[in-house]
Amino acid sequence: MGKTWPSVLSALGVVAATVLLVLLGLRERAPAAPGPAEVARAERARPADARLAQRYEQACVLCHARADSGAPLSHHAPSWEARLARGLPALVQSVQNGKGGMPAGGLCADCSPQDYDSLTRFMSGPTP
Ligand code: HEC
Structure with missing residues (x-):
């Protein structure tokens, strides 16, 4: 039990970092469309x-x-x-x-x- 928590936490960290990078990437690739x-x-x-x-x-x-x-x-x-x-x-x-x-x-x-x-x-x- 004591050993699984650190790996669960680091896995969550990887997921959070990935989501953040994807969101930043989307923002950069899609500038506000002109009206x-x-x-x-x-x-x-x-x-x-x-x-x-x-x-x-x-x-x-x-x-x-x-x-x-x-x-x-x-x-x-x-x-x-x-x-x-x-x-x-x-x-x-x-x-x-x-x-x-x-x-x-x-x-x-x-x-x-x-x-x-x-x-x-x-x-x-x-x-x-
Ligand atoms: C046939 C269509 C077309 C014509 C004509 C055209 N452009 Fe472009 N231009 C584009 C497209 C499409 C892009 C985006 C290219 C990309 O980033 O893939 C672009 C991008 C650019 C960029 C940004 C390049 C970069 O590195 O991000 C500049 C500066 C530019 N055009 C200037 C000009 C100038 C100056 C002229 C006239 C002499 C001109 N364009 C004529 C279609 C055209």
Whole structure:
């Protein structure tokens, strides 16, 4: 009897730790889904620079202003938080190389590395 209690307690500890990790994992993988107002805002917003706005309109906005595309919604902070934690250069690299459902270059054939950087800052930041 005296020997079983410690093992029961440590088994309970393992179960509790597992539940906690699963809950934390779920929280991280499922950022709050954007609502219709946030989608409408993403559809409307454009970079101030006309040349960038044109690139954004011809490429990025096709996926990044749609709730069901799997792409982080432009200007929706919860969708960008975990990504931004990896640092802006890593995100810009993903656009250039492609990632998941995003083709390399994000469908912008004539974007320069500087354009990708500016567009990523615009999209991952607050509504201008
Ligand atoms: C065909 C759809 C599509 C287009 C066009 C597109 N993206 Fe994406 N983008 C995605 C998807 C899907 C993801 C999520 C990829 C993943 O994490 O699996 C993504 C992710 C990103 C990320 C985050 C990358 C990371 O490492 O977390 C950035 C930054 C980004 N896109 C910027 C852009 C820019 C800038 C453009 C325009 C030049 C663009 N995207 C065009 C679909 C697209």
